[in-house]
Amino acid sequence: MPKSLTVLDPAGLAGCCPPLSAEPLSQAQAEQVAPLLKALADPVRLRLMSLVASHPGGEACVCDLNEAFDLSQPTISHHLKVLHEAGLLDRDKRGVWVYYRARTEALASLGALIGAQPG
Numbered sequence: 001m002p003k004s005l006t007v008l009d010p011a012g013l014a015g016c017c018p019p020l021s022a023e024p025l026s027q028a029q030a031e032q033v034a035p036l037l038k039a040l041a042d043p044v045r046l047r048l049m050s051l052v053a054s055h056p057g058g059e060a061c062v063c064d065l066n067e068a069f070d071l072s073q074p075t076i077s078h079h080l081k082v083l084h085e086a087g088l089l090d091r092d093k094r095g096v097w098v099y100y101r102a103r104t105e106a107l108a109s110l111g112a113l114i115g116a117q118p119g
Contacts, residue, residue, distance in 0.1 A: 017113055045082060053102035059092075084100070
């Protein structure tokens with residue numbers, strides 16, 4: 001049985017945790033953030049996230065992303081599904097195509113968590 005990643009509310013993530021440099025995360029906070037980091041830890045998914053977020057109009061379908069990889073369309077779709085299930089991408093089905101849009105608030109929350117410097 002495949003393990004599904006927990007979908008996190010990006011607003012909840014922002015309120016969940018202080019920056020790593022401010023104070024240590026609790027066990028519960030670490031468990032809330034880890035699935036997002038795990039989803040981004042794969043090089044293909046990290047590139048997909050970047051390609052979708054920087055795509056003109058802020059959204060892309062698999063047909064827009066295939067040429068960037070030497071992978072099959074089903075493999076790319078699987079990686080996009082993992083990012084979606086983690087709460088990092090939204091998706092919208094239009095006819096036979098599924099369009100993905102980065103949840104920039106989730107990325108901003110992760111950036112604030114990781115990137116804040118001690119004041």
